Amino acid sequence: MKIMIIGGGGREHALGWALAKSEGGRDFYFLPGNGGTISIGHNIKGLKDHDSIIDFAKKERIEFTVVGPEKPLVDGIVDRFDEEGLSIFGPSKEASQLEGSKAFAKEVMQNANVPTAAFEIFDDFNAAKRYIEKKGAPFVIKADGLAGGKGVVVCSNKREGIEALEILMLERKFGESGEIVIIEDCLSGIEVSVLALVSGDKILPFIPSQDHKQIYDKDKGPNTGGMGAYAPVPFISGKDTTRINKEIFTPTINELKKRGIEYKGVLYAGLMLTKEGPEVLEFNVRFGDPETQAILPLLNEDFLELLLRTNEGSLPDKLDWNNQYALAVVLASGGYPGTYEKGFEIVIRENDCILFHAGTKIEDRVLYTTGGRVLSVIGVSDDLEGAKQKAYQCIKRISFKNMFYRKDIGDKGIKPL
Numbered sequence: 239m240k241i242m243i244i245g246g247g248g249r250e251h252a253l254g255w256a257l258a259k260s261e262g263g264r265d266f267y268f269l270p271g272n273g274g275t276i277s278i279g280h281n282i283k284g285l286k287d288h289d290s291i292i293d294f295a296k297k298e299r300i301e302f303t304v305v306g307p308e309k310p311l312v313d314g315i316v317d318r319f320d321e322e323g324l325s326i327f328g329p330s331k332e333a334s335q336l337e338g339s340k341a342f343a344k345e346v347m348q349n350a351n352v353p354t355a356a357f358e359i360f361d362d363f364n365a366a367k368r369y370i371e372k373k374g375a376p377f378v379i380k381a382d383g384l385a386g387g388k389g390v391v392v393c394s395n396k397r398e399g400i401e402a403l404e405i406l407m408l409e410r411k412f413g414e415s416g417e418i419v420i421i422e423d424c425l426s427g428i429e430v431s432v433l434a435l436v437s438g439d440k441i442l443p444f445i446p447s448q449d450h451k452q453i454y455d456k457d458k459g460p461n462t463g464g465m466g467a468y469a470p471v472p473f474i475s476g477k478d479t480t481r482i483n484k485e486i487f488t489p490t491i492n493e494l495k496k497r498g499i500e501y502k503g504v505l506y507a508g509l510m511l512t513k514e515g516p517e518v519l520e521f522n523v524r525f526g527d528p529e530t531q532a533i534l535p536l537l538n539e540d541f542l543e544l545l546l547r548t549n550e551g552s553l554p555d556k557l558d559w560n561n562q563y564a565l566a567v568v569l570a571s572g573g574y575p576g577t578y579e580k581g582f583e584i585v586i587r588e589n590d591c592i593l594f595h596a597g598t599k600i601e602d603r604v605l606y607t608t609g610g611r612v613l614s615v616i617g618v619s620d621d622l623e624g625a626k627q628k629a630y631q632c633i634k635r636i637s638f639k640n641m642f643y644r645k646d647i648g649d650k651g652i653k654p655l
């Protein structure tokens with residue numbers, strides 16, 4: 239089968255890697271791909287709008303497309319492919335509103351009685367400001383629309399809140415995404431991510447994983463796209479898992495159905511494990527980055543078949559995992575998530591970890607850095623500590639100028655608080 243993968247990060251390299259191990263996977267096309275995906279298939283540059291992607295898919299007779307990032311999904315690429323009779327993995331434009339509009343997601347959760355922080359929605363700056371002035375800190379302000387992971391501010395006082403409102407609603411730093419804001423209560427606990435394949439009534443969760451959002455050790459400093467992840471999460475109990483399915487995934491999918499929206503694809507629940515139980519921070523409508531890099535190496539299934547079966551509505555009842563742990567450490571360009579230099583040569587000496595590329599390119603057989611997150615290094619072992627050791631051992635065999643990475647990925651799973 240000829241397969242196209244939209245995106246060019248570590249997640250897309252991992253998706254391609256897993257699909258290439260599948261029996262039915264043959265020719266791979268990455269739009270635009272990176273220095274790692276080139277060893278799986280072709281990197282195709284310059285196809286930005288949906289029309290040119292569809293033209294390309296037709297011309298190359300692509301048989302199946304997998305979408306990595308949220309933007310094309312929220313913009314309705316799946317609906318466009320469906321109209322053209324082209325096969326694609328991911329939710330429709332309407333279903334993608336679960337990520338594309340946080341206000342929509344909150345209303346769905348409220349109607350479905352899904353545990354999530356109490357909230358108010360505002361489209362008027364002055365009303366939002368008055369609300370903050372009455373409400374005590376802490377609270378969380380969220381831009382309604384997509385903001386590349388930068389539209390959420392956890393505020394510890396009113397002043398921070400008003401500043402955030404000004405940036406989102408008046409300055410319009412994220413354009414239309416800040417036209418509407420959500421102000422919600424602050425939840426405390428440990429954050430985890432649970433992804434599930436969803437098809438019709440069937441919901442098939444993956445093993446839980448944990449991202450590391452902040453740039454520095456001990457979760458200090460500004461948020462990034464994600465500096466590392468591991469799976470599974472040892473402190474999630476069977477009871478938590480049952481509650482996540484029963485109280486979160488099932489009612490959310492049912493509520494969408496009530497509204498005439500069929501969810502098909504992968505649904506990612508960003509959760510806070512609070513004292514009262516798991517609560518939803520947000521939904522994403524695609525695979526997580528870097529969670530995917532830690533999850534897929536443990537999956538004992540034909541990944542392509544699984545995605546095709548999601549589309550056909552014939553998901554199996556359970557997934558087979560190898561009983562190991564995988565831990566992904568992201569190697570970043572020094573300065574990220576702020577400004578950083580790129581174009582440095584990357585030297586990789588032989589090691590026994592899986593490497594997924596993100597901001598890399600190959601020119602004349604030399605690998606160079608091209609982005610903030612450059613590579614993820616995945617250690618797999620029988621326990622989490624072993625997986626961590628392995629990943630960090632492998633990192634010693636990789637170098638580029640200004641390389642930066644967190645040293646504490648996995649610690650919350652190894653030594654739970």
Ligand SMILES: Nc1ncnc2c1ncn2[C@@H]1O[C@H](COP(=O)(O)OP(=O)(O)O)[C@@H](O)[C@H]1O
Nearest residue numbers: 355378387388389390422423424425508519520
């Ligand atoms: N209600 C909340 N209470 C505490 N922290 C929150 C809350 N909502 C979001 N956060 C923090 O902000 C981060 C980003 O929020 P999220 O809703 O996931 O938006 P996005 O990923 O789109 O930026 C979360 O990972 C979490 O650390």
Ligand SMILES: [Mg+2]
Nearest residue numbers: 387508519520
């Ligand atoms: Mg998030």
